[in-house]
Amino acid sequence: MYQNQLLAARILDTTLDGHNLNDVLGRLAAGVDGPERAQLIDLTHGALRRYGSLRARLDRLLSRPLTEPLIDRLLIVALYQLEATRAAPYAVVDHAVRAAEKLSPRLKSLVNAVLRNAQRRKDELDAELTRDPVAFWNHPEWWIALVRQAWPRDWKKVLDAANQHPPMTLRVNRRQISADGYLHELADAGIEAESLGGDAVRLLRPVPVDRLPGFQSGRASVQDAGAQRAGSWLDVTDGMRVLDACAAPGGKTGQLLECHTLDLVALDHDSERLRRVTQNLERLSLQATLATGDAGAPQGWWDGRPFDRILADVPCSASGVARRHPDIKWNRRSNDIRAFAATQRRIMDALWGLLAPGGKMLYATCSIFPGENREQIDAFLARHDDAGLEGDEQLLPDSDHDGFYYARIAKR
Ligand SMILES: C[S@@+](CC[C@H](N)C(=O)[O-])C[C@H]1O[C@@H](n2cnc3c(N)ncnc32)[C@H](O)[C@@H]1O
Numbered sequence: 257m258y259q260n261q262l263l264a265a266r267i268l269d270t271t272l273d274g275h276n277l278n279d280v281l282g283r284l285a286a287g288v289d290g291p292e293r294a295q296l297i298d299l300t301h302g303a304l305r306r307y308g309s310l311r312a313r314l315d316r317l318l319s320r321p322l323t324e325p326l327i328d329r330l331l332i333v334a335l336y337q338l339e340a341t342r343a344a345p346y347a348v349v350d351h352a353v354r355a356a357e358k359l360s361p362r363l364k365s366l367v368n369a370v371l372r373n374a375q376r377r378k379d380e381l382d383a384e385l386t387r388d389p390v391a392f393w394n395h396p397e398w399w400i401a402l403v404r405q406a407w408p409r410d411w412k413k414v415l416d417a418a419n420q421h422p423p424m425t426l427r428v429n430r431r432q433i434s435a436d437g438y439l440h441e442l443a444d445a446g447i448e449a450e451s452l453g454g455d456a457v458r459l460l461r462p463v464p465v466d467r468l469p470g471f472q473s474g475r476a477s478v479q480d481a482g483a484q485r486a487g488s489w490l491d492v493t494d495g496m497r498v499l500d501a502c503a504a505p506g507g508k509t510g511q512l513l514e515c516h517t518l519d520l521v522a523l524d525h526d527s528e529r530l531r532r533v534t535q536n537l538e539r540l541s542l543q544a545t546l547a548t549g550d551a552g553a554p555q556g557w558w559d560g561r562p563f564d565r566i567l568a569d570v571p572c573s574a575s576g577v578a579r580r581h582p583d584i585k586w587n588r589r590s591n592d593i594r595a596f597a598a599t600q601r602r603i604m605d606a607l608w609g610l611l612a613p614g615g616k617m618l619y620a621t622c623s624i625f626p627g628e629n630r631e632q633i634d635a636f637l638a639r640h641d642d643a644g645l646e647g648d649e650q651l652l653p654d655s656d657h658d659g660f661y662y663a664r665i666a667k668r
Pocket residue numbers: 483501502503504505506507508509523524525526529549550551552569570571572603
C-alpha cells in the first residue's frame with residue numbers, strides 16, 4: 257500500500273499546483289493497472305472530494321506548516337484513508353511512515369505522531385470542523401457563497417451531492433439494441449443496472465468499460481443522464497445540417513448520430529481532444545466531418561453553408577460535475593467564472609451568424625452558476641433581436657444525473 261500512498265501524494269501535489277487531475281493521473285500513473293489503479297483513483301479523487309476537511313484537520317494537527325509539500329500531501333492521503341476508507345488504521349499509519357522514509361527520513365517520526373494524534377483527537381477535531389464551513393462542506397468559501405446565493409432553498413443538497421460518488425451511467429446505442437435489451441445483456445454479464453428512462457442505464461456499481469457487453473463494438477457509451485438530455489433538447493430531425501461546436505471528446509456527437517442521420521460538423525479548438533472524437537465515432541461506426549478551429553472565429557474553418565441546428569456545449573466552470581472532477585473545486589478561482597462567461601459570450605455571438613433563419617441553437621453547460629447559464633442567455637437575448645428563447649432547464653446534481661444547463665434559442 258505504501259507505494260500507492262506515495263504515488264497518490266505526488267499526484268495530489270501536482271494537481272493542487274493547478275493541473276488537471278485526470279491528466280496528472282494519466283502521466284504519473286501510466287503503468288498502474290487493475291486493483292492498484294482503482295485504489296489510486298479512490299485515494300486521489302476521494303482525498304480531493306474531502307480536501308476541505310482533511311486540510312483543516314491537518315492544519316490543526318501541525319504546530320507549523322510543513323516545508324516539504326510531499327509529506328503534507330502524504331498526510332492528507334493517510335488522513336483520507338483513516339477518515340473515509342475501510343483500511344485498517346494501524347496499516348495506514350505503518351505504510352505512511354514507510355512512504356515518509358522514502359521521501360524524507362527525518363520526518364518519519366512526525367508523520368507517525370501526526371497520524372496517531374489524528375486518531376486520538378478524532379472526536380474533538382470532528383466537533384471543531386463542523387464550525388468551519390470549508391471543512392464542513394468541502395468546498396471553497398467563494399463557491400459556497402455562490403451556491404447559497406443562486407439556490408437559497410437547495411444549496412445544502414447541491415453541495416452535498418457534489419461530495420458524493422458519481423453514478424456510472426451508460427447511453428445504450430439504439431442503432432444496435434434497446435435499453436431493455438441491454439439491461440438483459442448486463443444482467444447476463446453479472447452487472448446490476450437499472451433504467452433511467454430513454455437510452456440511459458445506471459449501473460449499481462461502477463465497472464471497467466471492458467467488462468461492458470459489446471463496449472468495443474459500440475453497444476454502449478459512458479455518459480451521464482444529464483448530458484444525454486442534449487439529444488432531445490436540440491430538437492433535430494434526420495437530414496439536418498448540424499454543427500457540434502465544442503465537440504470533444506464527442507459524447508454528444510455520438511448521441512446525436514446514434515439517434516439521427518445527419519450532416520454533422522464536429523468542431524473543437526483542441527486537435528488533441530478532437531482525436532478522441534474520431535476514436536469514439538470509430539468505435540460507434542458513425543461518421544461526421546471533423547474540424548479544428550475556434551468556435552468564436554468561424555472565418556478560419558466555416559465553408560459558408562448555414563446550419564439548421566447548432567449545439568454550443570461551451571467551456572465552463574464544470575461546477576455541475578465537481579464530484580467527477582474534484583480538483584475543480586480547489587483549482588478554480590472566483591474570477592474564473594467571469595472569464596468563462598466572456599468566452600461563452602464570444603462563442604455564442606459568433607455561432608449565431610452561422611445559423612439559418614428558422615434554425616435553433618442549443619446552449620449547454622455543465623455548470624450550476626447562473627452567471628454562465630440563465631444570466632448569460634438573458635444577456636444574449638437582449639443583444640440579438642432575432643433570437644427567441646424556446647425553453648431552458650437547469651439540472652442540479654443528484655443521484656440520477658450531474659448538474660447541467662440547457663437553453664434552446666430559435667432564430668427568426
Ligand atoms: C464541455 S466540453 C465539450 C464536451 C462535448 N460536447 C461532449 O459532449 O463530449 C467543451 C469543449 O470545448 C472546447 N473548446 C473550448 N474553447 C473552444 C473554442 N473557442 N472553440 C472550439 N472549441 C472550444 C474544449 O476543447 C472542450 O473540448
